Amino acid sequence: MKILITGSLGQLGSELAPALMKRYGENNVVLTDIKSIEEKPQSEQGLFFQLDCRDSQKLFEIVSKEKITRIYHLAALLSAVAESRPQEAWDININGLYSILEVARVHGCSVFTPSSIAAFGPNTPKDYTPQDTIQQPTSMYGVTKVAGELLCNYYFHKYGVDTRGVRYPGIISNVTMPGGGTTDYAVEIYYEAIKKKRYTCFLGGDTYLDMIYMPDAIKAAIDLMEANPAKLRHRNAFNVSAMSFSPEDLSAYIRKYIPQFEISYNIDPVRQALANSWPNMLEDYAARVEWGWDPEYDIDAMTSDMLEVLKNRGA
Numbered sequence: 001m002k003i004l005i006t007g008s009l010g011q012l013g014s015e016l017a018p019a020l021m022k023r024y025g026e027n028n029v030v031l032t033d034i035k036s037i038e039e040k041p042q043s044e045q046g047l048f049f050q051l052d053c054r055d056s057q058k059l060f061e062i063v064s065k066e067k068i069t070r071i072y073h074l075a076a077l078l079s080a081v082a083e084s085r086p087q088e089a090w091d092i093n094i095n096g097l098y099s100i101l102e103v104a105r106v107h108g109c110s111v112f113t114p115s116s117i118a119a120f121g122p123n124t125p126k127d128y129t130p131q132d133t134i135q136q137p138t139s140m141y142g143v144t145k146v147a148g149e150l151l152c153n154y155y156f157h158k159y160g161v162d163t164r165g166v167r168y169p170g171i172i173s174n175v176t177m178p179g180g181g182t183t184d185y186a187v188e189i190y191y192e193a194i195k196k197k198r199y200t201c202f203l204g205g206d207t208y209l210d211m212i213y214m215p216d217a218i219k220a221a222i223d224l225m226e227a228n229p230a231k232l233r234h235r236n237a238f239n240v241s242a243m244s245f246s247p248e249d250l251s252a253y254i255r256k257y258i259p260q261f262e263i264s265y266n267i268d269p270v271r272q273a274l275a276n277s278w279p280n281m282l283e284d285y286a287a288r289v290e291w292g293w294d295p296e297y298d299i300d301a302m303t304s305d306m307l308e309v310l311k312n313r314g315a
Contacts, residue, residue, distance in 0.1 A: 002028050004068040004109075006053045006100065007075030009033040011176045012114070012217065016072060019218045021046060030066050034075065053096035056103070063103050070225065072112045073100045078181040079118055079141040080271050086140035093144035094151070101155045101163070110162035112225050115149050115237035117169050117210055118142035118182075122277045129279040131239050131286040138277050152236040164224050165237035169210030169244075169282065171217045172302060174309040182274045183209055186250060190306045193254050193261050202268035205248040208280040212242040213297040213305075220293060227291035234286050242295035243302070244281035253303045 001024055007013045008031035021029045032051035049062050053075045062068070075096055076082075082089035097113060104111045120129060121136040135146050145167075152163035170183025177187065185201050186209075192199035203209075212220075220240050245253075251263040287293035297305070 001070060002030070002066060002068050003070045003072065004030045004032065004063060004066070005072045005074060006032050006051065006096070007034075007073075008048070009035050009037065010074055011173055012171060012214075012221075013072075013074045014176050015173060015214055016074070016218050016221060017046065019222065020072075023222065030062065030068065032062065053099055054092065056099045059099055059103050060106070063107050063109065068107065068109055070110045070112075071100055071104060072221065072225075073097060074114065076114075076144075077141070079116075079139060079274055080182055080184075082141035082144070083139050083270060083274065089140045090144060093141070094147055097148050097151060101151065101161060104161045104163075105155060105159045110164070110225065111152070111155075112221055113148060113152055113163065113165045113236070114221070115145045115165050115167045116141070117167055117278045117282065118274070119145040119149060119167055119237075120277075120279050124279060126280045128281055128283040129239065130283055131234060139274055141274075142277075149236045156235060162229060164227075164232065164235050166220050166224060166240045166287070167237045167282065168217060168220075169212050169241060171212055171214055172306070173214040174306050175214070182271045182278075183211065185247060186211055189247070189250060189254065189263070190303075190310055193258050194307065194310055197258060197260050198262040198264070199251075200264050200266050201247045202266060202271055203247055203275055204267055204272060205263070205265060206246050207272070207275050208244055208246045209275055210241050210244050210279060210281050211299075212240065212295065213302040216242050216295040216297055219296070220287075223293065224287075224291055231290050233290060238287040238290070238293070239282040239284040240287050240293055240295075241282040241284045242297060243299045245299050250299065250303070253299055254307070256300075257303065257307050
């Protein structure tokens with residue numbers, strides 16, 4: 001097994017990479033990102049190539065030279081950033097994925113590509129959103145995710161490329177800061193709770209969104225790629241859910257550990273509109289049945305762990 005990660009310096013990639021190295025060995029994981037890590041010792045990063053995933057020639061060279069058999073394709077522009085730069089978002093999110101699928105077709109690689117709750121839209125059932133349902137997103141990010149799901153399905157059925165993916169809810173990390181997503185408040189709030197005992201949220205207090213703690217997000221990516229392909233009926237992409245809450249709900253759990261914490265609101269209309277178009281909670285029965293999805297963290301366990309880790313780090 002030789003694994004390539006695109007977008008390895010991003011929020012998900014920076015934590016998936018060490019998890020894969022621990023599982024498969026550091027020499028069996030190759031990291032790439034459009035950003036450079038020249039300022040960091042190579043020995044601490046594993047083998048790294050600076051790569052724009054749209055550069056098919058360089059991508060083919062790396063996959064061929066390193067004898068890659070599995071690709072975790074994480075490079076993308078996220079929701080709020082993508083909405084501010086829609087043309088660039090289409091180029092990166094779709095043409096980048098096309099390059100990955102082409103190299104996978106030629107070299108026989110399996111491919112993990114994350115989709116998102118943004119693949120749904122205002123016409124989708126908001127509560128316990130089914131695995132198979134209406135997908136009519138109103139954001140460019142969502143459009144690229146639906147197109148990406150369909151493109152991965154096409155390469156599986158047309159060429160036999162082993163494509164797999166999950167529809168991630170908002171991902172909450174205690175390692176990396178968020179990078180332009182609509183659910184970013186659920187990370188920022190913990191840092192501000194520790195530093196200032198207060199937080200100004202850009203979403204309304206009653207805005208419910210599906211969320212997942214990073215350890216479970218990593219677990220989903222690894223477990224799905226290790227699953228028996230004969231049992232996978234959906235492949236691209238499985239709903240995965242761990243918890244659903246609003247800013248007011250999360251504040252209440254934080255006050256369990258920081259009683260003086262206060263929250264206020266200054267709503268960002270762009271991100272609020274995106275959030276309003278997304279589900280409150282996904283129904284993830286297919287993932288549980290087909291490959292045994294079972295998250296370990298709920299909102300209370302996550303909050304306790306987040307605050308403990310950040311306090312110990314002096315955040």
